[in-house]
Amino acid sequence: MEILVATGKLAEETVRFSVVDNADVLVLDIEVAAFLTPHRLLSELKKQQKKYDVIFVPGLCSGDFSLVAEELGCKVYLGPKHAYDLSSVLRFVGEMEFSLEVPACELLTDVWRDIALETLAEIEKDAESIMTLGDVKLGGGSRMKVMAEVVDATGLGEAELSGRIASFIKKGADIIDLGASLTASPDDVRRAVRIAREVSTVPISIDTLEPELIRAALEEGVDLVLSLNSSNIDDVAGEVADAGVAAVVIPDAGNEFESLVANLDAARSAGINNIIADPVLDPIGHGITGSIVRYSRFHEEYPDVPVFFGVGNVTELIDADSVGVNATLCGIAADVGSCILFTPEFSEKTRGSISELNTAASMMILAKERGSSPKDLGIDLLRLKEKRRRPEFEVPEKHVMAQKFAGWTLDPLGPFRIGISTNDDGGVIVAQHEKATIVGRSARDVMDTIMRMDLISKVDHASYLGCELEKAEIALRLGRSYSQDDDI
CATH class of the missing domain: 3.20.20.20 (Dihydropteroate synthase-like)
Structure with a gap:
């Protein structure tokens, strides 16, 4: 089976390291792989002499790549969100159906977990x-x-x-x-x-x-x-x-x-x-x-x-x-x-x-x-640490050191009081404003709702709220308490 992985310039080194010789790599003339578009990919592939059975595009791409699949007569899938996971994904090509809506890494997480749970049920039954x-x-x-x-x-x-x-x-x-x-x-x-x-x-x-x-x-x-x-x-x-x-x-x-x-x-x-x-x-x-x-x-x-x-x-x-x-x-x-x-x-x-x-x-x-150690089982107890570290940025020579800004003023639309409420399902973030109280499980959902309801008018207020809501979400995920303006 002929497999191609498409990526951008910044991720090239990581992609080639992960893929080894299990697939070909196509590096397009873009810096960030997630900015790859169906039109750009199709244009580049038409220049290739080789025909491929499966093409993986970056997992964070948002375009409709089904058009590419139809025109080239091959399968096009979303790869993992992070290039270093490609080695794990390529092992399953031919064994499972990947998707153009869900990144491969998320599919595999579900697959590995489902396999583990099915195995557990069989073991207990027998x-x-x-x-x-x-x-x-x-x-x-x-x-x-x-x-x-x-x-x-x-x-x-x-x-x-x-x-x-x-x-x-x-x-x-x-x-x-x-x-x-x-x-x-x-x-x-x-x-x-x-x-x-x-x-x-x-x-x-x-x-x-x-x-x-x-x-x-x-x-x-x-x-x-x-x-x-x-x-x-x-x-x-x-x-x-x-x-x-x-x-x-x-x-x-x-x-x-x-x-x-x-x-x-x-x-x-x-x-x-x-x-x-x-x-x-x-x-x-x-x-x-x-x-x-x-x-x-x-x-x-x-x-x-x-x-x-x-x-x-x-x-x-x-x-x-x-x-x-x-x-x-x-x-x-x-x-x-x-x-x-x-x-x-x-x-x-x-x-x-x-x-x-x-x-x-x-x-x-x-x-x-x-007959193994308790690792790579599909289920785990990793909460704060991770098995593989994502690539880090190198700090360029020319950069600006961040400084705290102390000159903020109260938002004319009023302040928010942020808290959390826990329960057996994990709990929710609570954002209280004089005009409304917004409740949600994720910081993004709460912030999107605040903006949609026009409850905020200042950029510095939005920045502050985003930080506090994210802290609240992290507290919920880790089972910790949360207090507005305190470190977590």
Whole structure:
């Protein structure tokens, strides 16, 4: 198949580097590749002796290149937005249909992601698990499941508890854990479990060591008890067994390996069949290395026992972005046979941990399926950093240094107050003016609306607003707070 890539002078070097010998390169007499027009391309191609099957034009071109395709009898597609992505695009020529409306890089992002999601669905469908909670598979070849704890669930009002559970499930929680406060009563537990049952269909666990609270949860049909050790096994293990409910078994104080094994044996002797072991992940600075060794030893000696991994023990106690921490811990969890990834998503710095762990768990199972490292999978957890860096400008010798302008005056049409409002769908930018309040998801949409409504009259005001709206959009994308005029 004969392939041609058309570009401009500025991008020539990058295009040739990316294409190598997988296609011919046509450099037109224009500086910026995105300014290529159908007429200019057709005129140049008519001079060529060689006939091509596929022609890629720059992904940012906006003309109607279907005319070129009709006249030359070949396929013309939008290439990627950035020349360095051409190598990835050319690999798929002949395998997929590209477009004249959507840049190839965006199509491939969707394709790679769709392939990844389809593969994940097939893996989960065919996986043989060690146990199940309702329809949720645990262990074996299934994906690690995310358990989201509703902290102090027994002390929340019905509306707040319902909303938090629904929010966690929407973020990707496979199991909801109801945290019982130190002052919770059996009636509080029953109420919390009933509310959880009303608003969700996912498995529900109760998080307490108190026997009377565990009994109350069992009466309401809870699916999982978290947790059992020597302090309560003699009191409630028989009732857990009679209810056919799964249980997470933990070591006693000190988290000794032998203590965990002894408690597991006691739980089995009481008749509990579905047991999940929690060797306990200690926080950084409090023995995390030793706890990981404990996990590794347990999985080596008891490979058929599913493992509970308390990611939140680490993420909540480190001032670092949760994305990378969650991804790394998820990889360790996969290595030690974990079936449940636990997170409370309690503090602001860990907001998003549920979806991060869900994605990380998917990445680990895909990597295992492909026999590769968790990269180039079609899904990722890259939020601030990037896999490939775009080409940068060289500063010319003759240039003007930018200087802050302090002589602005109030726009006669009035000022704007910019803010954001977040929700489970990401949230919106809010631009308040005395004549109207504009709400939108993107800075461009909000600014376009402001201009269309003639709510702005000064260039410096427009420049300022554009900067603030973009900051607000970035804050929404990163899950950060926003305050007008403050740095982000």
